Amino acid sequence: MAAAELVDLVQRRLRRFAEVDAVPVSPLYAHLAERSAEDPEIYQLLTAAPAEFAHATLLFAAVHRVLQANPIHELANYYPSLGGNYGVDGATWPLFRTFVLERADAIRDLIARHTTQTNEVRRAALLYPAVARAAAGRPIGLVEVGCSGGLLLGLDRYGYRYQTEQSGPVVAGPARARVGLHCALELAEGATLPAIPKTIQVRARVGLDRSPIDLSDEDQYAWLEACVWPDQPERLRLLAAAAAVQRADPPELITGDAIDDLPAAVARIPTELPVVLITSVAMHYLPTDRQHAFQATLSDLAAARDLTWVSHEEYAAGLAHLLPDRPATLQRAKGEPSFGVLGLVRWTAGQAHARPLARTAWHGQRMTWLP
Template identity: 70%
Template sequence: MAAPELERVQYRLRQFAQHVAAGVSPLYAHLAERAADDAEVAGLLTATSPEFATPTLLLAAVHRVLQAEPVHELSNYYPSLGGSYGVDSGTWPLFRAFTLERADAVRALIATRTTQTNEVRRAALLYPAVAMAAARRPIALLEVGCSAGLLLNLDRYSYRYQTEQAGQLVAGPAKATVGLHCALELAPGATLPVLPKKLTVGARFGLDRAPVDLADEEQYAWLEACIWADQPERLRLFSAAARAQRDNRPELVTGDAIDDLPAVAARVPAELPLVVLTSSAMFYLPKPRRADFVAALGELAARRPVHWVTHDEYEAALRHVLPDRADLRWPKEDGHSFGTLGLVRWEDGRAVGRALAKTAWHGQRMTWLP
């Protein structure tokens, strides 16, 4: 394998361990930190192209292989598979041996799959931004990088936002089968966002290079494997949202995020303002294509009202509209990474954007910005 490729994935593993998983997932922080120093394990990620060679892909591939062997001793460290052991001196040796003994199976998954974590809790982050875009009007949702499309049902989930200023704020339908909780903090100078009880979504579409059919057992199992193994509450919410979607299936289209965007948007009723969603999706576009995506949204906005709600890394998304926001860049040497929630609209052909919040990646908390 080429040395630069190996060095790149080792760097990503180390950054993930120190800035993403630390304090959030003891198991994945431990495994990623050690994989970063192990050329054989880290090298498995070179089986895919650089933009998809993420630490979460390696961990998901091993998780999926372990799902097929739940009696293996390594499962004792995976709460998702019924394990109850905490991280100890035996965790890494077992993981390393299991992974390398099944290197062909792990490598095959890495070569043919991408991380498609359809994290339902992110709906709690998107809801206030979508509500701002809707401005109490019926809208259409189009999610780019939709995976199984669970976020497209965000109007059907209920939300409880815990605040210091106003206690618990409630939004969404009261009798929803999926209920989400999110800590909502205010940055200095910020005021609480408006959280309407109801959003009206008149059409919903998803666009993905490989959309997930939850009726397919293998595809369903892959999404389960993409959920971090020591966070069973996320697995429970995923299962609940998947069940709820059986009666409310959005239309998912296979295609390129940029080349096929106009054709999918053309299927949305013209009378509905279009709200385009991206959530942890822009990172997977090659860097030159990210600006192309923003330009494609601008072309759509020349023909109809368009808003873009983005929950992504700042450098991958909102930077193209709001440059020079050093406060939104990461990773920081002294802290965790974070997502940036943003809202963009177009006025007279010009993109006008606002950074709304800094967020935890999986929707558990956000800090609203002035």
């Protein structure tokens, strides 16, 4: 990609992040992204990353990481993750801009060497009902592509409380789980409440990532923390709790490509176990041709063994390739925040059968189950 094209792409991504993704949940990042998109000295820092990884979240994670190392700076007053309690005001952007430009080399280096790795624990609450449906009461092997630190591979070890209008709270997971997740579960018109079993039997866990996070490494864990949006400190608390659970019994994490090394990762699951493969906001980082290649690889694997894909992705990056005519239930109204689509894909005789299950908030706060 030419330099001018990358600059244009970076600006468009920053504007979209400000106007669509951050507005409903992060006033701080919405404010900073809006202004970063118009400031060449700031947005050009993102051109240090390959195009597929040059997203707003990577810029802000790099700044967050450098601020972690300089927490006495006045900018930290606007970062609740670092003890700050100031809301966005007229000083926020000037402080941010000055901080970034004074440390531009360190920030650019982080952008060049890292990718966004938001290991959002609350997404486990979105995946749990879909994984349970794929398992159908059987013990399974769980594989995650784009696993980061592998925290979603522990989804059977967390406690869940789904708040529903029809049935009140629905509880699942171990009774004394160290991690408790809450999710509002709404029903679209014509939908019925999904079956949510108390337990899922996960007998093997394998994660695949181009750069998996070692939670026992202080610097790597700090990067994972930096990828959490700073004005959402509850996410940091859940990250720490889930990391403690994972360290007690870690999954197998493999360094590799999402497509080229996927067969080897799936082969790590004993053949007697059906494979449930999960992705959560991973396809977003693959160009369209690689998204197609990923799904073709899944089809090949499914021809040889029992495999189901639980997809939690943006529609365009996930189910759109299998369900090109977007259902009305997945249409985004003008002015509506972006949303994820939870889907289930199975293969029969080489033919993919895809079904959208729910519309979701990106960070696991709520989902709307579909008919």
